[in-house]
Amino acid sequence: MxxxxxxxxxxxxxxxxxxxxxxxxxxxxxxxxxxxxxxxxxxxxxxxxxxxxxxxxxxxxxxxxxxxxxxxxxxxxxxxxxxxxxxxxxxxxxxxxEQMPDGLEALQGELAQFASDQGLLYEDKSHGGAVHFRAHPERQAQAEAFVQDLAHRYPGFAVQPAKMAYELRPDGxxxxxxxxxxxxxxxxxxxxxxxxxxxxxxxxxxxxxxxxxxxxxxxxxxxxxxxxxxxxxxxxxxxxxxxxxx
The missing domain is CATH 3.40.50.1000 (HAD superfamily/HAD-like)
Known part of the structure; x- marks a missing residue:
């Protein structure tokens, strides 16, 4: 404390x-x-x-x-x-x-496309992906809403907030x-x-x-x-x- x-x-x-x-x-x-x-x-x-x-x-x-x-x-x-x-x-x-959650490639593709459309940085990860909004902090809300929607549609993944970024990683x-x-x-x-x-x-x-x-x-x-x-x-x-x- x-x-x-x-x-x-x-x-x-x-x-x-x-x-x-x-x-x-x-x-x-x-x-x-x-x-x-x-x-x-x-x-x-x-x-x-x-x-x-x-x-x-x-x-x-x-x-x-x-x-x-x-x-x-x-x-x-x-x-x-x-x-x-x-x-x-x-x-x-x-x-x-032991086994990758279903839909990894599709999830990464959607995340990369969103980042490109919004002028944000996409980071490819072996078990997920991340979108960085450090260069455009005003787009944080849009990024958060998008990754939350992805997590809902790809239930094997969870949202992981990070410094000026949101990541999707395997749940659990x-x-x-x-x-x-x-x-x-x-x-x-x-x-x-x-x-x-x-x-x-x-x-x-x-x-x-x-x-x-x-x-x-x-x-x-x-x-x-x-x-x-x-x-x-x-x-x-x-x-x-x-x-x-x-």
Whole structure:
């Protein structure tokens, strides 16, 4: 909870012997970019994650709304567990999804056409799609209404609000569900979950970490279930680097 001034303290030092670390990607490890493909990955980030994973005995995972193929491409050199598409696909554990919901290609086609017609950005995802209205915030209401209609017509998918975007993802999958599955793996078991994220999509996972003996780290401004806060991805990377060096 925020204090009376609406602020949260910085997180404590990571405990490599007791903690398990779960990290969002966009807005947490990396600064938000004008388009999803424009993010800038620091050259040393994959090695930082690899080194820190070793210190944690393998108890480090990336948990993102990005597709697994994108995470693998952007973080080439880091070979640890990754969860993509809000928990619907994974590397380093059994993939949670056994069968794709019906209508994926048709849904993606309608979403892409809507984005084109409205002058918005469409983001293709392996398990759904997203429409970004960052360049045209006045069209948020139209975007929301359209994706809600799509979710009604394609019942295997659910609307996932994000920063200046609406996404359609397979229903029944979430980042907190991913944390529950990851925490059952040997490397993560009996460790305190520490989750860091910046978006509304991260709030269930932040709350899950707080409720299961660990804590959450909110990146940036805004209300959050997390007890701790860092201002921006650079501060997050600095915190990770200090944990590697302790």
């Amino acid at each position: 925020d204090d009376f001034a609406g602020t949260k303290p910085a997180p404590p030092a990571l405990d490599p012997q007791k903690d398990a670390l779960f990290l969002d990607f966009d807005g947490c490890l990396l600064e938000i970019a004008p388009t999803p493909d424009a993010v800038q990955v620091p050259a040393d980030l994959p090695q930082l994650l690899t080194d820190l994973s070793e210190r944690l005995g393998g108890a480090l995972a990336i948990v993102s709304g990005r597709s697994l193929r994108e995470l693998t491409r952007f973080l080439a050199g880091y070979d640890g567990p990754m969860v993509g598409s809000h928990g619907a696909e994974a590397r380093g554990m059994t993939a949670p999804m 999958y979430s980042k907190d569900g991913a944390l529950a599955l990851l925490s059952a793996l040997p490397a993560f078991r009996d460790r305190a979950p520490v989750y860091a994220g910046d978006d509304t999509t991260d709030e269930p996972a932040l709350a899950w970490a707080e409720a299961h003996g660990g804590y959450g780290i909110k990146i940036g401004a805004g209300e959050s279930a997390a007890r701790f806060r860092l201002d921006a991805p650079q501060q997050m990377r600095d915190w990770l680097a200090s944990a590697r060096e302790d």
